[in-house]
Amino acid sequence: MFTKELYCKFRYLLAKKKNFYEICSELNLSDSQVMLLIDSLDDTSIYTKLFGEDYKRLKRPPITEGTYKIYSNKEHLRLALLGDTHLCSKSDAVEEIRDAYYIIEKNQTDFVLHCGDFVDGLNPMNKDHIRELRERTYEGQLDYSLHYYPSYSNKTLIVSGNHDDYWYQLTGKEILKDFSERRDDVIYLGANRRKIAIGNLIIDLVHGNTLQNGSIDFKAGLYIRNIPENERPNIVHLGHMHTPYHNDIYGVLCVRTGALMHLSPYHKSKGYNSHISFYFVDVYFDDDGKVKKIKHKKESLDK
Ligand SMILES: [Mn+2]
Structure with a gap:
């Protein structure tokens, strides 16, 4: 759903130690869309980097299939x-x-x-x-x-x-x-x-x-x-x-x-x-x- 370019830019901003809000603004995405992008990477260390140990609170409810x-x-x-x-x-x-x-x-x-x-x-x-x-x-x-x-x-x-x-x-x-x-x-x-x-x-x-x-x-x-x-x-x-x-x-x-x-x-x-x-x-x-x-x-x- 997200483009390769967007993932690259996200990784780049993360490496530059930008905070969550700076990343939202630089990617021109809403907070929930950046959360979704992070979810899609399936790498919990990103949450820790951005939100500290509080990241568990930011999980989304499971989707009901069928x-x-x-x-x-x-x-x-x-x-x-x-x-x-x-x-x-x-x-x-x-x-x-x-x-x-x-x-x-x-x-x-x-x-x-x-x-x-x-x-x-x-x-x-x-x-x-x-x-x-x-x-x-x-x-x-x-x-x-x-x-x-x-x-x-x-x-x-x-x-x-x-x-x-x-x-x-x-x-x-x-x-x-x-x-x-x-x-x-x-x-x-x-x-x-x-x-x-x-x-x-x-x-x-x-x-x-x-x-x-x-x-x-x-x-x-x-x-x-x-x-x-x-x-x-x-x-x-x-x-x-x-x-x-x-x-x-x-x-x-x-x-x-x-x-x-x-x-x-x-x-x-x-x-x-x-x-x-x-x-x-x-x-x-x-x-x-x-x-x-x-x-x-x-x-x-x-x-
Ligand atoms: Mn609404």
């Missing part, structure tokens, strides 16, 4: 695609999330897909993050989410994002696992990514922080090109960039959902915009249960 299968013989399925709710950030948008679920219920939606960054977490590498939080503890964020995340008459399927995974790095616990055990309407499918089959419809639900930098279109195109043709899904649902985008790439509907949150000082400093929105996706099947047609529509909740 397809999550749901039986369906429906001729028409309606999905709602959303993500990046960042609950417990002072910039979270609890009202808009409630509005979104109200619209979702009213439109008789079969499933909601959430692509992660459910909570804002606590970034162990950013000392200013704590000031942007309504709740600063694991229990606090769990209770807040249980209280404010809307209940839904069908199921919300969710993977974690890098912000949820901060809790794994700090406590070894997956907050979405604890959340879904207390909520019958939420199914946690694992960290970062999961393949879902609903009847013959295949969806890749991916947070997106593990994909390389570049323009939005480049990332989606690269992601899909890297999947062997016979394994390509019908839909890829990404988040992470907080910018809504959709495109048909080699016959795959690629939807990147915007954030369901207001613009935080951190995201503002990164040049992000606020696009409070989600997508409806309608899937039509033929008599053999094969996918016939997929339509999508963006719902904007910006006030």
